Amino acid sequence: xxxxxxxxxxxxxxxxxxxxxxxxxxxxxxxxxxxxxxxxxxxxxxxxxxxxxxxxxxxxxxxxxxxxxxxxxxxxxxxxxxxxxxxxxxxxxxxxxxxxxxxxxxxxxxxxxxxxxxxxxxxxxxxxxxxxxxxxxxxxxxxxxxxxxxxxxxxxxxxxxxxxxxxxxxxxxxxxxxxxxxxxxxxxxxxxxxxxxxxxxxxxxxxxxxxxxxxxxxxxxxxxxxxxxxxxxxxxxxxxxxxxxxxxxxxxxxxxxxxxxxxxxxxxxxxxxxxxxxxxxxxxxxxxxxxxxxxxxxxxxxxxxxxxxxxxxxxxxxxxxxxxxxxxxxxxxxxxxxxxxxxxxxxxxxxxxxxxxxxxxxxxxxxxxxxxxxxxxxxxxxxxxxxxxxxxxxxxxxxxxxxxxxxxxxxxxxxxxxxxxxxxxxxxxxxxxxxxxxxxxxxxxxxxxxxxxxxxxxxxxxxxxxxxxxxxxxxxxxxxxxxxxxxxxxxxxxxxxxxxxxxxxxx
Amino acid sequence: xxxxxxxxxxxxxxxxxxxxxxxxxxxxxxxxxxxxxxxxxxxxxxxxxxxxxxxxxxxxxxxxxxxxxxxxxxxxxxxxxxxxxxxxxxxxxxxxxxxxxxxxxxxxxxxxxxxxxxxxxxxxxxxxxxxxxxxxxxxxxxxxxxxxxxxxxxxxxxxxxxxxxxxxxxxxxxxxxxxxxxxxxxxxxxxxxxxxxxxxxxxxxxxxxxxxxxxxxxxxxxxxxxxxxxxxxxxxxxxxxxxxxxxxxxxxxxxxxxxxxxxxxxxxxxxxxxxxxxxxxxxxxxxxxxxxxxxxxxxxxxxxxxxxxxxxxxxxxxxxxxxxxxxxxxxxxxxxx
Numbered sequence: 001x002x003x004x005x006x007x008x009x010x011x012x013x014x015x016x017x018x019x020x021x022x023x024x025x026x027x028x029x030x031x032x033x034x035x036x037x038x039x040x041x042x043x044x045x046x047x048x049x050x051x052x053x054x055x056x057x058x059x060x061x062x063x064x065x066x067x068x069x070x071x072x073x074x075x076x077x078x079x080x081x082x083x084x085x086x087x088x089x090x091x092x093x094x095x096x097x098x099x100x101x102x103x104x105x106x107x108x109x110x111x112x113x114x115x116x117x118x119x120x121x122x123x124x125x126x127x128x129x130x131x132x133x134x135x136x137x138x139x140x141x142x143x144x145x146x147x148x149x150x151x152x153x154x155x156x157x158x159x160x161x162x163x164x165x166x167x168x169x170x171x172x173x174x175x176x177x178x179x180x181x182x183x184x185x186x187x188x189x190x191x192x193x194x195x196x197x198x199x200x201x202x203x204x205x206x207x208x209x210x211x212x213x214x215x216x217x218x219x220x221x222x223x224x225x226x227x228x229x230x231x232x233x234x235x236x237x238x239x240x241x242x243x244x245x246x247x248x249x250x251x252x253x254x255x256x257x258x259x260x261x262x263x264x265x266x267x268x269x270x271x272x273x274x275x276x277x278x279x280x281x282x283x284x285x286x287x288x289x290x291x292x293x294x295x296x297x298x299x300x301x302x303x304x305x306x307x308x309x310x311x312x313x314x315x316x317x318x319x320x321x322x323x324x325x326x327x328x329x330x331x332x333x334x335x336x337x338x339x340x341x342x343x344x345x346x347x348x349x350x351x352x353x354x355x356x357x358x359x360x361x362x363x364x365x366x367x368x369x370x371x372x373x374x375x376x377x378x379x380x381x382x383x384x385x386x387x388x389x390x391x392x393x394x395x396x397x398x399x400x401x402x403x404x405x406x407x408x409x410x411x412x413x414x415x416x417x418x419x420x421x422x423x424x425x426x427x428x429x430x431x432x433x434x435x436x437x438x439x440x441x442x443x444x445x446x447x448x449x450x451x452x453x454x455x456x457x458x459x460x461x462x463x464x465x466x467x468x469x470x471x472x473x474x475x476x477x478x479x480x481x482x483x484x485x486x487x488x489x490x491x492x493x494x495x496x497x498x499x500x501x502x503x504x505x506x507x
Numbered sequence: 508x509x510x511x512x513x514x515x516x517x518x519x520x521x522x523x524x525x526x527x528x529x530x531x532x533x534x535x536x537x538x539x540x541x542x543x544x545x546x547x548x549x550x551x552x553x554x555x556x557x558x559x560x561x562x563x564x565x566x567x568x569x570x571x572x573x574x575x576x577x578x579x580x581x582x583x584x585x586x587x588x589x590x591x592x593x594x595x596x597x598x599x600x601x602x603x604x605x606x607x608x609x610x611x612x613x614x615x616x617x618x619x620x621x622x623x624x625x626x627x628x629x630x631x632x633x634x635x636x637x638x639x640x641x642x643x644x645x646x647x648x649x650x651x652x653x654x655x656x657x658x659x660x661x662x663x664x665x666x667x668x669x670x671x672x673x674x675x676x677x678x679x680x681x682x683x684x685x686x687x688x689x690x691x692x693x694x695x696x697x698x699x700x701x702x703x704x705x706x707x708x709x710x711x712x713x714x715x716x717x718x719x720x721x722x723x724x725x726x727x728x729x730x731x732x733x734x735x736x737x738x739x740x741x742x743x744x745x746x747x748x749x750x751x752x753x754x755x756x757x758x759x760x761x762x763x764x765x766x767x768x769x770x771x772x773x774x775x776x777x778x779x780x781x782x783x784x785x786x787x788x789x790x791x792x793x794x795x796x797x798x799x800x801x802x803x804x805x806x807x808x809x810x811x812x813x814x815x816x817x818x819x820x821x822x823x824x825x826x827x828x829x830x831x832x833x834x835x836x837x838x839x840x841x842x843x844x
Contacts, residue, residue: 142719183592186704188681188842189626197591197598200627204590341559343709346716408589456703457675457719
């Protein structure tokens, strides 16, 4: 990394527009995360069209600020009303809510804020130093490797599937089928375009994402309009800022969770929810008094909250260097990158290095700002959880329509958004997860393009081509491991006759 | 909302059939057309870009925008309508009312593929559905190799190698100028190329940098800075004649290397729908000419590695006819025939 680029990046970063965008992103992220039912993914999808007219640094820094802040925001409702605002905050609810019941809600929020900030900062540093190294290697990735990476990415659908693997796979297939729409890149033949010009370039990613995550959410929110949220502001008792002595006892937990989170984040598919559970379990395993967990143990708040924010920076690494999103939130961020005309990969760290580094440094800044705002404004953000749905739903609906239209000035994109919104609603009502649809949509076209390009490049000997490339071999092994490891594990377990309780850890 | 109305109206007119295209617009704008031609322009003019903001065409258009605005005295709104391989935008131009208030950039030869390829269902369209208003940029195709490639070092070496053994080459898509460049070369000189279609110039250039392909077919503007930095080596520019590109003065043209008779480029110019009042065309074309030929405009485009190549509406039309002939010939023979 050379210092000249960092200097340029700092120049790009410290402008009014960028700093204002980051501040807005942090506040918006915390608010979106705190609102039960609204996720960071949805917030990012909704705001991508807004970034379209902004400078790349401002737009992207805002989106990453929303990403990390929403993860923290999710802990607010988890701690105070036992309703995780985001899936990644589910582990936080266990001890966080117990602390609230003990009258330590304020302190729990403070610990969550400090943990989130520390985790986010640590992962931002990992991003800053690891991503450029990986980007250098990314030149060695060609069509064959991208095909295998996409396939590897598709194997993680199982981790996003939730309760039913079958339903997860079906969702993934829906995404794969949708990815076949558009002109065939190698022959120029229009597929499933039904004579429309709009579909010839395929299904537009961002409108589809807005539909799947935002419109469907509005419909679900609108259904629940009668069940108002309870007033929670009065639940915040006690000081928000924890005492220094208390903080000291949390330091090992925070450090451990930072490492775990950043590592889990780099792995494709293992998003914030996995990170926070692993962080929680490890904190419990290392604790002297395990019985305190589940009864309002501060470490039980610090561990998952640090880990799930540490995931964010880690997850940006494969996104920026290879264009492989590991979760729904990073999938949506990919849309944000593409809207700015920035192709993930080698170029982000060469031609666009100033912008990329400015965004990464902005991400670090966003985490600091998030910590400060979260500590100073905890009582204010808590009020957000009481905003009635009747105001929220129409606003989001308007943003969905305007946003989908604005990207390409295309009414057809609004239809894509509506169709995917209805699809998302139907899927969610019937218990199908929506994240695999997005992964299928993005990775499906990547896999098809990679496979077919690699066949051209192989000039006849496809198998030999794949087996003669070192990175391709490593990826093949990884895919086989990902596919068969669970089968082996189950067989091993069958022999040792272990109790099936263990499996819950990875959910 | 304005645009929605436009689309709907355009669709209605489109539905009425292009066969009545000559009569229809005259009827629609018939009354008071002379008065409106005299008053032209008295409101903002929309310039449609068939590609996303930030792309090459968009950047070029936004550089030109203030110079033409100054000439016409009314604001110019640049509207990006990407999608459908450019046809989301070009449809809009074809079906716009021929008042001169909706014009746009057309990119050859890519937009020709969109109506010549029968699989895409636009065979009723041709260049005659457009009124050429002047060409802005011509970016010649060029062939680049990796500097560490020890099999060949110059264009004759590349061609000789490709006659014996197929080389993998890049393209920015089926029916793109880069695709026609490799097809045309094979057609004339018997070379064998396995074409790797990607989604943009950077796709192909990255593939060459990583040595996953043998050659990159791309435009001068896309290759210039990497060539100057020595990251890749451009071995030939596909321009007719011996006139070297000012942006790559150390690179010979194909003709210089003994492979004349074939040239390839991507050009972009302004055009409106057919049947615009000739007086409106004159006003627009005059303003566009002065804008494009403005020294500052030329300098700013040069910074992008782009050569300004102004052609008057009649020259622009000749260029389109010539491009269409090549595109139809190669396309029918190798792509959709």
